[in-house]
Amino acid sequence: MSVPVLIVSGPVGVGKSSVAHEMFDQLIDRDIAHAVIDLDAFGISWPYGEGDPYNERMALRNLASVWANYAASGVDRAVIARVVEAEADLAAYREAIPGAEIQVCRLVASAGVLTERVRRREVGSSYDVLVRRSLELAESLEVSGPADFVVETSGRPLAEIAVEALTKAGWI
Template identity: 65%
Template sequence: MPVLIISGPVGVGKTSVAGEIFDQLIARDISHAVIDLDNLGLCWPFGEEDPYNDRMAMRNLADVWRNYAAAGVERLVIARVVETRDELAAYRAAVPGADVVVCQLMADKQTLLGRVARREAGSSQEALARRAVELADSLAKSDVADIVVSTADRELTDIALEVLRTAHWIESD
């Protein structure tokens, strides 16, 4: 089962790129589903020693995936930060037979902070800005990515098409 995880720091465009991938795959009549995994973990209180509610998100991913698989979905795109290769075991457990490719989106810190400032007007803006910088630094040093794609100063469609081509989900035009 092909699984494409769109990862990267806060503000890099994971959700937007995943949405454009959805549209591009529809245009090519390729069966797929897109999940913004952050939304599957939005509940309070978080699990003990689980600051990003990963365990809840993974339990929900397994349940949602079963429904998609029963409907005949043949590919899965997930938007979610992946910081280490060790985390991929949980994805493989939630999606049996998953052939996981991690695409790390990247942008310079100024771009990330600008996007966070525009997108997050609420009380979490400052924390998300700090997290964006923290993740940009840690992901730059990690070996989790199979594919790395820049999002700064680029059109969304171009980014999504590069991700899909590099992951070998579509052919080059």
């Protein structure tokens, strides 16, 4: 069975989680069965695996477990918010979601917008690290990040961004 999967990728602060949650509303409005999974939450545990600084393996193991529950309840497609840095990383998503037909939507925003969003959101110890990581990711994803299509998020309403991405993916 084929499972459409739309991964919303991009640097820290670009709006992955917010856009994915807006996609949830847009798909509900169209009566399209789906799950929205903010994969960052699935990897929040300590200690991280050796050689896995972003706890990717834990997040993907948890994705496989949760996906089995969604599939058993009739959910037949998924929106996943998570940075995907390389095409090779998609194999683990295909393993976690059997039959996954993956599209990657890379969200982009200017460096100033990314920095401002991180500043507004991160008030704790991680601020400097996350700003630095955001700008590094923006650059590296531009060069080598997988993307079936790109959507600009700067200065745009969430609904507009989500509808553009879902339309480009062929879901609406």
